[in-house]
Amino acid sequence: MNGQGTHQPGSQHAQPGVSLRYATPGEPTCEGPGCAQALEPATTGRPARFCSPACRARYHRAAQRARAEPVSVEVDLGSASSRGRPPERAWMVRLRRGQRSVIVTIGLTRAAADRLAAQLTDLLGGGQP
Ligand SMILES: [Zn+2]
Numbered sequence: 001m002n003g004q005g006t007h008q009p010g011s012q013h014a015q016p017g018v019s020l021r022y023a024t025p026g027e028p029t030c031e032g033p034g035c036a037q038a039l040e041p042a043t044t045g046r047p048a049r050f051c052s053p054a055c056r057a058r059y060h061r062a063a064q065r066a067r068a069e070p071v072s073v074e075v076d077l078g079s080a081s082s083r084g085r086p087p088e089r090a091w092m093v094r095l096r097r098g099q100r101s102v103i104v105t106i107g108l109t110r111a112a113a114d115r116l117a118a119q120l121t122d123l124l125g126g127g128q129p
Contacts, residue, residue, distance in 0.1 A: 030055050033062045069098040071124050073117045078106045093117050 028047060030037040032055025039048050050056040078092040091113035092106035108116065 032056070032059050066098050066100065071095055071097045073120045073124070074101070075110075075113045075117045093120065095120065 028039040028041065028049075029035075030039055030051040031049045032051065035051060035055050035058075037051035037055075039051060041047065050059065072095070074094040074096055076092050076094060078090045089107050089109055091108045091110050093104045093108065093113050093116045095102045095104055104120070105116065
């Protein structure tokens with residue numbers, strides 16, 4: 001036994017806001033909506049993504065439904081207290097499609113958030129005419 005300490009490459013990029021980190025699955029789980037069933041690691045062929053044909057069908061149905069839903073832009077007041085932001089700079093802009101939403105940015109003034117939301121709405125071609 002040679003005691004090699006577990007050296008973790010802790011890349012601490014001080015980047016507030018968006019973190020582009022995908023879950024690296026040590027153990028694959030079912031991608032079915034609302035299903036967290038652990039999957040058997042595939043021994044041959046491509047790894048399974050679903051625990052059952054039902055989950056596969058649900059997943060594709062949900063994806064189809066999500067594509068049909070329009071994307072809306074939301075301006076909302078984020079929680080300022082936890083990050084120590086002044087309340088006037090606590091506005092966030094969020095994109096929503098159905099149940100899913102993505103925070104585009106946070107820490108804006110209301111005016112900036114409104115402006116960005118208007119630009120996004122315009123870009124998406126949706127919104128109110
Ligand atoms: Zn499943």
